[in-house]
Amino acid sequence: MTIKVYNTLTKRKEDFKPIKEGEAGIYVCGVTPYNHPHVGNARPFVTWDVIRRFLEHEGYNVTHVQNFTDVDDKIINTANQEGVQWYDISNRYIDSYYEVMDKLHVRRAHIYPRVSEHIPDIVATVQKLIDNGHAYVVDGDVYYKVQSFKYYGELSGRNLEDMQAGARVDVDDRKAHPMDFALWKAAKPGEPSWDSPWGKGRPGWHIECSTMSMKYLGETFDFHGGGSDLIFPHHENEIAQSEGCTGKHPFVHYWLHNGFITVNEEKMSKSLGNFFTVIDILKKFSPETLRFFIVETHYRSPLDFSDTRLKEAEKSLARLRNAREVLMELSKKISGGPLQNSLQLRAEVIKLRDDFMNAMRDDFNTALAISYMFELAKKVNTYKNELKDDKPDGKLLDIMSKVFSEMCSIIGILENEKQMVNNNEKKESDDGREQALVQMIIDMRQEARKNKNFALADKLRDDLAKIGVVLQDTPDGVKWSKE
């Protein structure tokens, strides 16, 4: 089955045809580490994590490369403000990036190239562009000559005239064309710099991605991703640089861009100041809730962020989590033979799996795919209810569990959480003391219930809820789970 992807370059969905059979090269624009990642930053990385998981599920051998722009104006400014070195800042926030993304279960890329470690490669790229007539030197700066590249504007769907008309930047008359952009910036006092044929300086913003992506993925590769704010000028310039260097067109086969996370319908961004860092959000919501919130919506759509939305995501997720608990519970029962309708149910579950995979194959439609998880959850619950005291059909249960886990592992949720602890089971784990305490309170509450002291019973239950312990009274006894 082919996978369809929406390609920004052609503005339509296309069948994914890998350059090399069974392989997929992915380059995702990473962060400029001068602050803790905010929720908007997290979206592309969660999105690409799901894409990667799915491609691997479909049998592709994926190479995932994601850069850190660790030499940059904002980093230098922050460092100067704090009176520390630029690399102190970038290292600090790169650590923060890893910490946050690990929590969100974003699997690490295979390679995380940094600008500072690729200066010679970048210099070589710039030199090649000069040699090819695509760039020129002015006072130690090197600029890209946009008029020398015939495809300039292809990705963003603009032409040079339009861009000039709307240009909001002061025109630097040393440049041949107002849209020419810097490949290399001559050193200024107090800034980090490196040697180059044009004097000391540092790379411009766009050149790093051309250099590092091609270094690790080749002159032409499959996927390039990032937020849609990068389409212009960043990705447009990247194409101009890479193709200007190699003469190969197209540089990247599929350009995928995610929509923004908004706050009150406005883009969440550092410059608008309306951002929430992931670290702050995780004080109120679990990483899994945040991840689920992100993948519940198709990656290209805008996604409005609010407490209400997150709470909804939390409840939705709880429904799926509960279904998994039901599956585990049923699995513990001795299985019987197939009941009259279980053969049909098996087929329905397999159908849901197919629907899920087809949704994912259609431009990674996680929103639709997840809806099939809910349908599966409903089937699981209904099956349990109808089963009453009968033994479950082992084969059916096996199919349900496998399909559910498979879906979870692609979306990256409910992968390995603690399961509900049954009152009647012996508990042994490293947090045994906490469990014993919770159990003690549960016993007290049961005692209160026996004595019809419901006020006390409810208070105990609500107090437990405050520390994240949710009780569930079931025919099999009291169960509890912890967030």
Next chain:
RNA sequence: GGCGACAUAGCCAAGUGGUAAGGCAGAGGUCUGCAAAACCUUUAUCCCCAGUUCAACCCUGGGUGUCGCCUCCA
């Protein structure tokens, strides 16, 4: 000003030329302590106008509204 995207139930959100997935909230029910949690059932004709078609929410044209890019930004 140039370019582009979007507009589906109270809220969020998929989707197909042939009368609309899923989630949250609401309503009803099961269970229960006339509790909580959980589960089941249930809730729309798709911004406006015109056109194409046997048939349009999905196609075309126009309008209105919202958002984004053109400056750093995921």
